[in-house]
Amino acid sequence: MLANLLQEERRFAPAPDFAANANVKQDAYARAEADPEGFWAEQAARLHWDTPWNAVLDWSGAPVARWFDGGRLNAAVNCVDRHVAAGHGDRVAIHWVGEPGDSRTITYRDLRDQVSRAANALVELGVGKGDRVAIYLPMIPEAVIAMLACARIGAPHTVVFGGFSAEALAGRIQDAGARVVITADGGYRKGAAHALKPAVDAAVAGLPEVRHVLVVRRTGQETAWTERDLWWHEVVDAQSAEHEPEAFDAEHPLFILYTSGTTGKPKGILHTTGGYLTQTAYTHHAVFDLKDGDVFWCTADVGWVTGHSYLVYGPLANGATQVMYEGTPDSPHQGRWWEIIEKYGVTILYAAPTAIRMFMKWGDDIPKKYDLSSLRLLGSVGEPINPEAWMWYRGTIGGDRCPIVDTWWQTETGAIMVSPLPGVTATKPGSATRPLPGVAADVTESGYLVLTRPWPSMARGIWGDMERFHETYWSRFPGRYFAGDGARRDEDGYLWLLGRVDDVMLVSGHNISTTEVESALVSHPAVAEAAVVGAADPVTGQAIVAFVIPRGDAVPEEQELRAHVARALGAIARPRQVLVVPELPKTRSGKIMRRLLKDVAEDRALGDVTTLTDSTVMDLISKGLRG
């Protein structure tokens, strides 16, 4: 393995004043280690249970766990009603910001009434316990309301990201067997109204089993209308705000969420109620050190698991006040996020490295124009964060006073698994540090991250394909969960995530991680963002080819960057080629599509580009290369 000079340079001890007030104390690790089930039972007790559980964990059906077996609860009641009952009805649940500048303030009492109305509407439309409902909405409050209304009546939701095509939507509706779809006429992104309803029309045209399409009016765009369509404001607003909730079994399905991954058909990841809610609520409270008066902002879309766990279930279970933003960070100007933080006094920001690197590229002057002094904690999720981006986030956004929590987890894990605890865990830029209390992880000899003990929010299966569930996650290392990520552990026992297993290159017999080379490149002042692939090479097996985006007005120089990587990581990691490009191809969830870059590097026709956010990017890159 390569010595990692970049990553060993800096460490940050917890600030003493922060440590004194942290929600979780140092001894949580030891207590959880001594009695993991007792530890999780303690966390589950933070929720409201209508019936207590008989057993904390039943692992006899491994790898399908039963957590809090026999317990009964209602997820929506836990996220909404119980806060109103506790006297917090006037507390703001959601400060919603529309992209065009409109806004809505929703208190916990408002949320309770609206979720109850939506639940009554779904019942009227014939949706009952166990029936699946597809949700295809922009980032508007109705997305949260619809999810909670489904949870309230025990109807598992399957949220499909609004950026997905009609075809992708149809596949998910069909696989989940949903009979009702909730959508909107459209939503605002990049300064314009984008229609959603036409994609639903196309998707359900060939699906006669879909009985109703409930449509929220957001943009006022003209839309085709069929006898299956119903306006949300007509059906939902007419309902009573009283709905008597039923308690469901802890293992009752809460939702199915499809992950595309790099190969094969999307997997419908199944999550259930009690364990999922326990771990999302616990991690949101512990990792973000949630306090009264905090204003939390998770920037992820509800179409991803991050939105499910840290915009809906975790924060609402904890009675938090949040910001929810509809649009893109550059609309109408590149300071939009910072303007929102200043206006609402956001204290905790949870964002993805891809966004952070984009802001780095746009330059420090933009965030410097805003008052970001309300921030006290910063989070990162979605991919490894390069040490350089980590430092920038800490300094420019966090004013060198906010701890950073780099949180590793997956759609399949349901909640955060590996992350520092602020005020407790010393951090190192680029490392997600160590498993949270109650979680156990290991790195295999072959360099893969595995989880060695069941956890409450673990996936209970792949919808309709349990064989694939066993095969994908539980067969490679029997008894242990195979995460599909490369990792290494340093001399302090800290974990360094190295990207998906497919992102490891084999150069002259050495394993080199794309993440490490990318971090080395991004540590150069002329580079804002980098993507690295292993291209077939007759001499070395694979050779490193890098694509870099300049930082600000800098003009990166190929030989200098090659030498820079060699200095940082050793000669073996020196890229064969460094190409300067204007953009990188990304999936809609912000992950770099290395597969396409590999096609370019190996001079092949491009593969499937349908999941790209912007397919013109590839034209630009190919032209830049050949022109």
Ligand code: WT7
């Ligand atoms: C994959 C899971 C977790 C919610 C968003 C993505 C990568 C995620 C980190 C991190 C390094 C990370 C992994 C993981 N990943 N967070 N902090 N450091 N890698 O959910 O779409 O299911 O993707 O994202 O490769 O396996 P997802």
